[in-house]
Amino acid sequence: MPSASMDSAQHDDVFTRTRIVDAMIHVLHQLPLHEVTPALVAAQADMSVEAMTASFPSWDGLLLASIDRWNDQRTTPLMPIAAEQGTIRFLRAIVMKNIENPSLMRFLTATLNIAAAPNHPLAPMLHSRWRRFQGFVQQSLAQDIAVGREPHTMEPARGAEQLIATYEGLQLQSMVRPEMDLLESFDRAVTRLREGWSRAYVPPVWDLTRAG
Numbered sequence: 001m002p003s004a005s006m007d008s009a010q011h012d013d014v015f016t017r018t019r020i021v022d023a024m025i026h027v028l029h030q031l032p033l034h035e036v037t038p039a040l041v042a043a044q045a046d047m048s049v050e051a052m053t054a055s056f057p058s059w060d061g062l063l064l065a066s067i068d069r070w071n072d073q074r075t076t077p078l079m080p081i082a083a084e085q086g087t088i089r090f091l092r093a094i095v096m097k098n099i100e101n102p103s104l105m106r107f108l109t110a111t112l113n114i115a116a117a118p119n120h121p122l123a124p125m126l127h128s129r130w131r132r133f134q135g136f137v138q139q140s141l142a143q144d145i146a147v148g149r150e151p152h153t154m155e156p157a158r159g160a161e162q163l164i165a166t167y168e169g170l171q172l173q174s175m176v177r178p179e180m181d182l183l184e185s186f187d188r189a190v191t192r193l194r195e196g197w198s199r200a201y202v203p204p205v206w207d208l209t210r211a212g
Contacts, residue, residue, distance in 0.1 A: 017055050017065070020045050024066045029103045033110035060122040067111065067129065070104050086149045087140040088190055091167050095186050098171060105171050134160055154197035162193060 023045035027036050042052040056062040082090035098105040115126035138160035144150040166189045174182040
């Protein structure tokens with residue numbers, strides 16, 4: 001049976017780790033990932049680098065914990081929208097949150113470089129989180145079809161692939177073209193995408209004999 005002192009120590013450890021992650025998120029609000037250092041995070045958490053490292057021996061572990069906490073803070077309150085209003089509205093709500101505060105979008109985009117490195121120890125864990133999001137969108141689209149919000153001619157797996165590509169691709173463009181109206185671009189692209197979903201897919205026939 002755990003003792004009261006053990007429970008207190010565990011509570012203190014959780015509190016300290018949360019404090020460090022919140023400090024990391026605060027710094028990431030101000031700076032891009034490549035400019036963030038353990039010293040900056042420790043200073044924000046009001047502790048030494050050594051004390052921070054005792055809770056997070058691995059910088060990758062701190063990155064992952066920050067992704068999970070920050071992403072959950074943004075996305076979890078929006079989850080009911082998917083069931084009540086549909087997948088498109090859910091993703092649109094995320095886009096609106098990202099427009100209000102683009103720091104998380106910038107952070108997640110920076111981690112793509114890590115996820116794309118086959119031998120990076122953090123890559124498999126990042127892959128699992130992207131796949132989990134893809135799976136949620138796919139399941140949500142299947143439910144949209146079941147209740148008549150989306151057409152049965154749309155395959156949920158393909159729809160999720162296309163919808164996330166649209167959502168993430170437009171956000172990436174908005175970071176390098178800040179004059180872009182991200183919400184209007186999202187609405188326009190999704191409207192066009194849904195028009196295509198309403199028709200049965202016919203694979204293209206490419207005429208390879210023609211140049212240009």
